[in-house]
Amino acid sequence: MKLHELKPNKGATHRKKRVGRGIGSGHGKTATRGYKGQTSRSGDSKMPARFEGGQTPFLMRIPKRGFKNPNKKEYEIVNLKVLEEKFSANDEVNPEILVQKGIIKSGECVKILGDGELTKPLNVKAHAFSKSAEEKIKAAGGSAEKLS
Known part of the structure; x- marks a missing residue:
């Protein structure tokens, strides 16, 4: 076999479809594009990959500045140094008492942090x-009880 004898297999090649060359060609009139609509017009059939058919695009539906999780638990924080100042030995400390003393605004969720000494x-x-707050409270002889 020589280089000039090589040719593609039978049925591997096709003639180019010549559209818009008259009714007798079988691909005349609408030139295989069908009637009306976006894809029948010239230049309109190439849509961006992000196009959603007229629906508000995803990038316009998401929030512009960050995202706020509606299920996030917001804790009001109280440091041990505040408890040291405001309470005396063997006192009961709970969210209601912290609100009464004006340390926090609402006692919905309170977290005790270990800044300062007790x-x-x-x-x-x-x-x-x-962890550090719990250790310091227990080391001072007190108790740390978690509310649900």
Whole structure:
């Protein structure tokens, strides 16, 4: 076999479809585009990949500046140094008392953080504690109870 004898297999090649060359060609009049509509017009059939058929595009539906999770739990924080100042030894500390003393605004969710030192034993009830806060409360002889 020589290089000039090579040719494609039978049926592997097709004649180019010549459209818009008269009714007798079989591809005349509408030139295989069908009647009316977006794809029948010249220049209109190429839509961007993000096009959603006239529906408000996804990028316009999402929020512009970040996202706020409606299920996120917002904690009001109280540091141990505040408890040291405002309470005396063996006092009960809970969200209602913290609201009464004006330390927090609402007692929905309270978290105790371990900033500062605690020298008095306190009975602290809150929704969450940092590890260091819990350790410091117990080391001072108090108790840390988690509320649901």
